[in-house]
Amino acid sequence: MSDIQKHILVVDDEQEVTEQIKRALIHSFNCAVDIAYNGKEALDKMEKENPDPYDLLILDILIPKLNGMEVCQAMIKDQTLMKIPILLVSILPLNSDDFQKSLNKFSELAMVRDVLEKPFSDDALLAKVKKIIGQKVEPQ
Structure with a gap:
């Protein structure tokens, strides 16, 4: 594993x-x-970390102040932030019409790498994170 x-x-x-x-x-x-509880707080934290951006953003779609789509749209406008890979999290069932409509909007965003449906297991989360950031998972 990388140090x-x-x-x-x-x-x-x-x-x-x-x-x-x-x-x-x-x-x-x-x-x-790091943790943020709404979209505005997330953007503030990402801008604070600029030019040394996060390696991954795990982003709920349905959050207050700015929703997940609005966060992504703001990130696209910044050359550094638009490079941060995103794992979307949603309570909407992945096969629901509402989720599919949301996903269609997100699908144009190259930084969205995968989606995780709530509730989820730690194993499901870790498998998706590992796939995105390419790090080995430590044995538990």
């Missing part, structure tokens, strides 16, 4: 979810995890 520490931003308005993700990531990866 370079990954820096991940988790954005979700549910504290239970952010804590689950943070625990799983810290336990299994060499990473630092």
Whole structure:
């Protein structure tokens, strides 16, 4: 495994979810995890980290202040932020019409690498994160 520490931003308005993700990531990866509870806070944190951006953004679609789509649209306008890969998280069932409409909007955004449906297991989360950032998962 690489000794370079990954820096991940988790954005979700549910504290239970952010804590689950943070625990799983810290336990299994060499990473630092920051948390934001709304879209505006997420953009503020990403801009603060610029020009050394996050390695991954785990982003809930349905968040307050700025939703997931609005966060992505703001990121596209910044040459550094638009390079951050995104794992979308959604409580909408992946096969629902509402989710498919949202996904069609996101599909044009190259930085969206994968989608995870809530509720999810730590194993499902870690498999998707590993695929995106290419790091080995530590044995649990």
